[in-house]
Amino acid sequence: MKKRNLLTVCNERRSVNQQKLNYAEEFLLFRGKIQEELYSDKIFLTLIDKEKGLVQERDKLLNE
16 A cells, blocks of 8 residues: 555544544543543553554654
8 A cells, every 4th residue: 555545544543543532531521530530441541552553653654
């Protein structure tokens, strides 16, 4: 695949992950968790780790 196509796919994956992060944050706050408790929630942390991986993938593609 061309670099541009790979970047597009990576950006789309980040967009979907960001939507999941926003939903998870709203849901957990709605359920009464405070901001600090979000960072001890396994699902929230998994989404944050995934976001970090996607950012690294994007940066790697940009630097090629």
